Amino acid sequence: xxxxxxxxxxxxxxxxxxxxxxxxxxxxxxxxxxxxxxxxxxxxxxxxxxxxxxxxxxxxxxxxxxxxxxxxxxxxxxxxxxxxxxxxxxxxxxxxxxxxxxxxxxxxxxxxxxxxxxxxxxxxxxxxxxxxxxxxxxxxxxxxxxxxxxxxxxxxxxxxxxxxxxxxxxxxxxxxxxxxxxxxxxxxxxxxxxxx
Numbered sequence: 001x002x003x004x005x006x007x008x009x010x011x012x013x014x015x016x017x018x019x020x021x022x023x024x025x026x027x028x029x030x031x032x033x034x035x036x037x038x039x040x041x042x043x044x045x046x047x048x049x050x051x052x053x054x055x056x057x058x059x060x061x062x063x064x065x066x067x068x069x070x071x072x073x074x075x076x077x078x079x080x081x082x083x084x085x086x087x088x089x090x091x092x093x094x095x096x097x098x099x100x101x102x103x104x105x106x107x108x109x110x111x112x113x114x115x116x117x118x119x120x121x122x123x124x125x126x127x128x129x130x131x132x133x134x135x136x137x138x139x140x141x142x143x144x145x146x147x148x149x150x151x152x153x154x155x156x157x158x159x160x161x162x163x164x165x166x167x168x169x170x171x172x173x174x175x176x177x178x179x180x181x182x183x184x185x186x187x188x189x190x191x192x193x194x195x196x
Contacts, residue, residue, distance in 0.1 A: 128166070
């Protein structure tokens with residue numbers, strides 16, 4: 001091959017590389033993030049839908065409370081509505097709010113592998129509230145059971161606190177990985193209602 005052909009080949013390679021770089025830098029970008037990576041947007045509510053929420057009961061077990069919520073059709077919007085209803089607290093006497101009132105929902109992410117990530121916290125709560133082991137289990141699994149039972153797209157729940165996935169919320173339960181349902185934390189009445 002002559003030196004002139006080498007120069008032409010090298011010039012063509014450089015030209016293709018420059019055009020590729022320009023396309024990468026200035027080419028069209030997607031207008032919105034994909035569903036599995038996008039955060040919570042404003043949710044349009046629809047017709048009320050019946051859901052079963054799981055709240056901590058007096059013996060540290062989770063009790064079922066039926067609730068109708070006006071929710072969006074998208075699974076992420078439904079997940080958001082369910083978490084907000086849990087944080088609002090129960091309407092049934094004798095059941096408890098899983099987290100203190102100052103804890104808010106920052107974001108919800110639904111991944112393609114069936115994991116929903118729930119980001120809790122807020123300006124007033126830099127760290128998760130302290131609790132004993134039973135209370136921590138009831139708090140966490142209130143979210144896990146509610147989301148996995150009501151949303152067929154969700155198999156596990158990952159917890160974040162102010163954007164960070166922590167080893168644990170209160171020192172007793174491993175929250176460094178997404179968690180699946182744990183039906184033995186349901187009260188006998190809640191288990192019977194599920195079976196029926």
